[in-house]
Amino acid sequence: AHKIPLEMYAYLLQWFVSVADKVRQNDQGPSTPAPKSRRGRGGKSAASSRAKKAQQQQQDWSWADSIPSTFVLISKVLRLQTQRIWTTTAERDTFVSCLTRPAYTVLESETYMKQDEIKTAVYKVICYAVKHSGHGPNAQIAIVQNLQFFEHLAEPMAQLLHILINEFNYPQLADEVLRQVALMTFGGGAAADTKGPRTFSRFLIKFAEASPRHAFKQIALLLNQLDSEAYPIRIAVVEILAFIIQDLSAENEAEGSTQTSDQKKQINGLYDLLFERTLDLSSYVRVRVFAVMVRLCDIRGTRPKQRLAMTQAAVSALEDKVASVRKSGAALLVQLALTHPWTRYASELDIEKWEAGYQKSKAELTELEAKVGDGVAVREVEGDLDADETAMAVDNEGAGDTEPEDNGGNSDDAMSVDGEDRPTPKKKRPKLKPRKSQMTVDMTSEKAALEHLQTLQLIEKRLDKRYHAEGLVFIRCLGDAVERIEVLLGSKNRAEVLEAIEFLRIAHEFKVQGADRGIKKMLHLVWSKDPTSSAAGTAAEDGGTTELKGVRQRLLECYRQLYFEATPGLEPKAQVSRIAKNMIELTYNATLAELTSLEELLRIMMEDDQIHSDVIAKLWAVYSKMQNLPSDQRRGAIVILGMLGLARRSVLTSHVHDMLRIGLSTYGKTDLKLARYTCVALQRLNGSAKKIKGSLLDKTIRRPMDDPIFASLKAAIERPTRSKEWFGLAEQAINTVYALGDHPDELCNDLIKQLTARAFAPKLGAADQPREGEPMDEDAKPEDGIQMAEGISHSPSATPKPISDNMGDAFELSQLLFVVGHVAIKHIVWLELVEREWKRQKDEREGAEKHAKSKEREELDQVAGNAEDEIGERISAVRESELLYGPESLLALYGPLLVHITGSPHKYKVRSKCLVMTGPADSGVRTRL
Structure with a gap:
């Protein structure tokens, strides 16, 4: 009686859905406006009003809004027990297919599947049909076909199976679908369809993420796809393995239980x-x-053995030929x-601490094994270690103390304490034989308790040794990774460089060996050019994009986090001291290239106001402190201040007196490196405005020659010394004179004459043996520094004797030639300035002549061009002729001398001391010759 009405109802529902869907498609097309109805004057047409009302109702009705309610009606029909109405399977399948066909039709629309309400209604219809009406085989065919033809149904089909498992307790359909997919063959050739494997891959990944246990049931079949030619399918199997491992580990973590041997084998196999x-x-x-391994690192139950294997795989990946693989390996290491x-x-990975801890634990284990000396106990310990290899955190020192107390609770003392609250029985004299037996039992129990305690201690020591051994393996792997990461800093792939920067930062924080070297090499990335677009990204494998920061921006963030950010819990004064100390330490053992890159980095940070004024004040306090400090500390302070002065001249202008007092007088007498760095800082006083190409404007700030700066520089050069560091000081001092002075040739003229007089003056017999300056690790006292700088022996046994007038000091001659050569080079630059x-002044004069006529203006332009040529020819004549060949040229006197010295090595045996140190003089003077 119910069969025909239900069939009619099912037919009407299907007909309604199909018609409604067609109406929706027609509504989406361009509609033709209805013609206006004709009516009489002053009257209203009833037909017109009814048409407008019907049209308004049609506009208010939407098929998308009616889909959920329609599918609710279909779900009510499918929940009926239809097996009693349709006795044959064919008739029932026809009826169920009539009801489920609308659901599959809606599934094909990507727009509908983006709405959660519609998607849930579709899932309910299919799940009820599978659960109550035997629609499983047909649903399996439909799901596989949908995955083959519709890319957007990958995730919805996985959600459908997940709902069928959890809410309807029907996992059979999911198992059958997984079996069918596992047995499918996917092509991977160039002409193969790539959409199909990608869709099935996304389906498998989504299903395994939602229901990892049911994916685990079919893992034996799914592993066959690891040999598939289509790489998306292999990616799906990799993701499935990761989800299964996460699920197995999370189950044990939630239950608070340890892994069984079977679970360990399963996880190890995965x-x-x-x-x-x-x-x-x-x-x-x-x-x-490597991406899934990054997720697996967050699992608390990951065994050290597996972590070490992942570390070694990541280190090997750093040498992969593909940049994306190298980047993923670096991300896994992080x-x-x-x-x-x-x-x-304290989570530090300092290899020295860990080696010391390993040697200590090894010695303690050897000592304890010698004390135990029981083969049975050793076998018990080995059995315990094999049974529980994951117990690596051996911090429960109290465990060995609680166990013996519990086992030893039957002693006489414990019995007497427990019996104090009981009524005291009548005292009887114990018999002798029972007392001996009781003593034997007590001795046996005490011996067993002692053996148990020693066994526990032995287990603890062996675990502690293994803990240190595995930690050392991990630290050494990270040390090897640091060396390979340093190579990746020069990669052209920006994502790879960013991961390398992050790894080096993390390694430096954990004090991994070699990380400091990598941090210094990373400094050169400050010269890299970042893309103009801040939202630039790289394409991922799944079609998404990942936003990437610029390399320079990431480098600045890294250095800010390592050296300039405040440490929580420190007072402000301590914070300033720590930051200043970090900045000074950046200059220790730094090469010229590293100092240049550091200068650029600090300049950028200073321009962005990222360095606090209190830190700058602290650096000046370190530099000006009138106490004996390590020389590297005072040098580092003035080096950093000079770098900051490049971006902001005000950092140096108010401390000129301190630089002259400390760097060129008090401590600079003995520490020539300090004096050299002070000269470099003084050069920043002329401003840091860069010359624009083609512009004649010069923003350099120059000082008169009577400024105290030049007197201090001249005194520093003329101060007697035997240290090779003098040549670096002289070079920077001359550079400072030419950078700041308005007439540097005047000072250099006097300086060359003074050095000439000193080099060719008569010497005492003890002065012809040059001595090298002693290494200066700490500041010497100012009063002692004068005697050290003079370099004259005052031994009472050596009586100075005058020698021949034609003998001079080779070291002083090398100083003279060095200054002559460097002055020649700098004077050429000075002539260009x-x-x-002159050209700038000429242009200003020409610009002031505004009242001239146009014709006269053209003639003036021609004359101006000739004037520019005359200026260039005049300066060129001075540079080529008068500088070295003029009758009144001072440098012309030293050209023949230098040519004679360099051309007569057989006469001048001290060439290694005299001429090797005159490299700038040789290149400067001989170039002009």
């Missing part, structure tokens, strides 16, 4: 499969393997370092 995929032919698969379980020494200044 990890082995993952490690095999690190050698996959496709770079996309290798990248995904995550491994952040989540490592070796936290014994003079030429530019």
Whole structure:
């Protein structure tokens, strides 16, 4: 009686859905406006009003809004027990297909599947049909066909199976679908369809993420797809393995229980499969393997053995030929370092501390084994270690103390304490034989308790030794990774460089060996050019994009985090001292290239106001402190201040007196490196405005020659010394004179004459043996520094004797030639500046002549061009002829002398001391010759 009405109802529902869907499609097309109805004057047409009302109702009705309510009606029909109405399977399948066809039709629309309400209604219809009406086989066919033809149904089909498992307790359909997919063959050739494997891959990944246990049931069949030619399918299997490992580990963590032997074997097998995929032919698969390993690092139950295997795989990936794989390996190393379980020494990975701890634990274990000396106990210990290899945190020192107390609770003392509250029985004299028996029992129990205590201690020591051994393996792997990461800093792939920067930062924080070297090499990235677009990104394998920061921006953030950010818990004064100390330490053992890059980095930070004024004041306090400090500390302070002065001249202008007093007088007499760096800082006083190409404007700030700066510089050069560091000081002092002075030739003229007089003056017999300056590790006292700088022996046994007038000091001669050569080089540059200044003045004069006529203006332009040529020819004549060949040229006197010395090595045996140190003089003077 119910069969025909239900069939009619099902037919009407299907007809309604199909018609409504067609109406929707027609509404989406361009509609033709209805013609206006004709009516009489002053009257209203009833037909017109009814048409407008119907049209308004049609506009208010929407098929998308009616889909959920329609599918609710279909779900009510499917919940009926239809097996009693339709006795044959064919008739019932026809009826159920009539009801489910609308659901599959809606599934094909990507727009509908983006609405959660419609998507849930569709899932309910299919789930009820599968659960109550035997629609499973047909649903399986429909799901697989939808995955083949519709890309947007990958995730919805996985959600459908998940709902069917959890809410309807029907996992059979999911199992059958997974079996069918596992047995499918996907092509991977160039002409193969790539959309199909990608869709099935997304389906498998989504299903495994939602229901990892049911994916685990079919893992034996799914592993066959690891040999598939389509790499998306292999990626899906890798993701499935990761989700299963996460689920197995999370179950034990939630229950608070340890892993059983079967679970350990399962997890180990899954990890082995993952490690095999690190050698996959496709770079996309290798990248995904390292990506899932990054997720697995967050699992607390990950065993050290597996972490070490992941670390070694990541280190090997740093030498992969594909940049994306190298980047993924570096990202995995970062995550491994952040989540490592070796936290014994405040989470630091200092190899020296760990080696010392390993040797200590090894010695303690050897000593304890010698005391125990029981083969049975040793076998018990080994059995316990094999049974529980994951117990690596051996911090429960109290465990060995609680166990013996519990086992030894039957002693006489414990019995007497427990019996104090009981009524005291009548005292009887104990018999002798029972007392001996009781003593034997007590001795046996005490011996057993002692053996148990020794066994527990032995287990603890062996675990502690293994803990240190595995930690050392991890630290050494990170040390090897640092060396390979340094190579990646020069990569052209920006994402790879960013991961390398992050790894070096993390390694430096954990004090990994070699990380400091990598941080210094990373400094050169400050010269890299960042893209103009801040939202630039790289394409991921799944079609998404990942935003990337600029390399220079990331470098600045890294250095700010390492050296300039405040440490929580410190007072403001301590924060300033720490930051200033970090800045000074950046200059220790730095090469010229590293100092140049550091200068650019600090300039950028100073322009962005990222360095506080209190830190600058602290640097000046360190530099001006009138106490004996390590020489590197005072030098580092003035080096950093000079770098900051490049960006902001005001940092130096108010401390000129301190630089002259400390760097060129008090401590600069003995520490020539300090004096040299002070000269470099003084050069920043002329301003840091860069010359614009083609512009004649010069913004350099110059000082008169009677300024105290030049007197101090001249005195520093003329001060007697035997140290090779004098040549660096003289070079920078002359550079400072030419950078700041308005007439530097006047000072250099007097300086050359003074050095000439000193070099060719008669010497005492004891002065012809040059001595090298002693190494200056700390500041010497100012009063002692004068005697050290003079370099004259005052031994009472050596009586000075005058020698022949034609013998001079080779070291002083080398000083003279050095200054002559460097002055020649700097004077050529100075002549170019003079030429530019003359041209600028000429242009200003021409600009003031505004009342001339146009014709006269053209003639003036021609004359001006001739004037510019005359200026250039005049300066060129001075540079080429008068500088070295003029009758009144001072430098012309030293050209023949230098040519004679360099051309007669057989006569001048001290060439190694005299001429090797005159490299700038040789190149400067001989070039002009």
